[in-house]
Amino acid sequence: MSECCCPSTDKEEANKDKCFVCGGRIVYFQAPKEFTCGSCGRTEQGYVSCENGHYVCDTCHKAGAFDVIKEMALVAKSKDPFATAEAMMDSPVIPMIGCEHAFITAGAFMSALRNAGSLNVTDAQVIDAMRRANTISKAAYCGLAGTCGIASGLAACFSVILGSSCDKDREYSMTLMAMARATQAIAAEGGPCCDKDFVRTALTVGCQMAKEYWDVKLPIHKERIVCHHFKRGNHCHGSRCAYFPKTKEELRRLRE
Numbered sequence: 118m119s120e121c122c123c124p125s126t127d128k129e130e131a132n133k134d135k136c137f138v139c140g141g142r143i144v145y146f147q148a149p150k151e152f153t154c155g156s157c158g159r160t161e162q163g164y165v166s167c168e169n170g171h172y173v174c175d176t177c178h179k180a181g182a183f184d185v186i187k188e189m190a191l192v193a194k195s196k197d198p199f200a201t202a203e204a205m206m207d208s209p210v211i212p213m214i215g216c217e218h219a220f221i222t223a224g225a226f227m228s229a230l231r232n233a234g235s236l237n238v239t240d241a242q243v244i245d246a247m248r249r250a251n252t253i254s255k256a257a258y259c260g261l262a263g264t265c266g267i268a269s270g271l272a273a274c275f276s277v278i279l280g281s282s283c284d285k286d287r288e289y290s291m292t293l294m295a296m297a298r299a300t301q302a303i304a305a306e307g308g309p310c311c312d313k314d315f316v317r318t319a320l321t322v323g324c325q326m327a328k329e330y331w332d333v334k335l336p337i338h339k340e341r342i343v344c345h346h347f348k349r350g351n352h353c354h355g356s357r358c359a360y361f362p363k364t365k366e367e368l369r370r371l372r373e
C-alpha cells in the first residue's frame with residue numbers, strides 16, 4: 118500500500134492510490150487506529166491503511182526507496198534539480214503519494230548544488246540532507262499537524278550547507294526560513310496533497326533562496342515539465358496545477 122501525507126476529511130476518505138498488497142483502495146482516518154505492519158510485524162497507531170486493513174509502517178514503506186534515490190542523487194550530473202527530481206519521481210519504487218518525496222526533494226536539490234560547484238557540496242552532505250528529510254517526514258502528518266516533509270527536505274539542505282543546529286543564530290533562522298517559505302508555497306497550492314506538485318513547488322523556493330543566500334543561479338527548466346502522474350490517483354489538482362497538460366493532445370498522449 119501507499120501511505121500518504123494528505124489532509125484528512127470529516128469522513129473516512131478513499132482515493133485511487135492502490136494497496137501494494139491487494140490493490141485495494143487507500144483509506145485515511147481522522148482518529149488513529151492500531152495496525153500491525155504487514156512487513157516487519159510492528160504494532161503502532163496509524164491513520165492510513167488499505168480498505169482491507171493492510172498496513173505498512175513508515176520505516177518499511179520507505180526502506181527500499183531511500184537506497185534507490187540515494188544512488189540516483191550520487192550519480193546525478195544535472196545542475197537542474199527539477200530534471201533530477203522528475204527522474205526520481207519516475208522511478209518505479211516511488212508511489213504517487215508518500216514521504217519518499219521528502220528525500221527526493223533533498224537529493225535532487227543537494228545534487229544540483231553539488232554539480233553547480235561553487236558551494237563545494239560533498240556526496241556525504243547530499244546523503245546527510247536526505248537522511249534528515251527521511252527522519253523528519255511522517256506519513257499523513259502534513260494534513261494532521263501541518264508539517265510537510267517535502268518542505269523539511271528542502272530546509273534540511275539549507276541546514277546542512279549552513280551548518281545549522283539548535284545553538285546557532287543566523288544559520289538556524291535561515292534554515293527555519295527555508296521551511297517557512299516552502300511550507301507557505303505548498304499551502305498556497307491547496308489540497309489534496311499532490312507530492313509531485315509539492316516537490317516542484319519546494320524546489321522553486323529552494324532555487325530562489327539559493328540565489329538570495331549564496332548567489333547560486335541554478336539552470337532550471339521547469340517549463341519543460343508536463344506531468345504524467347495524473348493517471349495514478351485522484352490527488353491531482355488538474356488544471357489548477359501549473360504542470361498539468363495544457364492541451365487536449367498532450368492529455369490524450371500522456372494518458373496512453
Ligand SMILES: [Zn+2]
Binds near residue numbers: 140
Ligand atoms: Zn490491501
Ligand SMILES: [Zn+2]
Binds near residue numbers: 157
Ligand atoms: Zn514495518
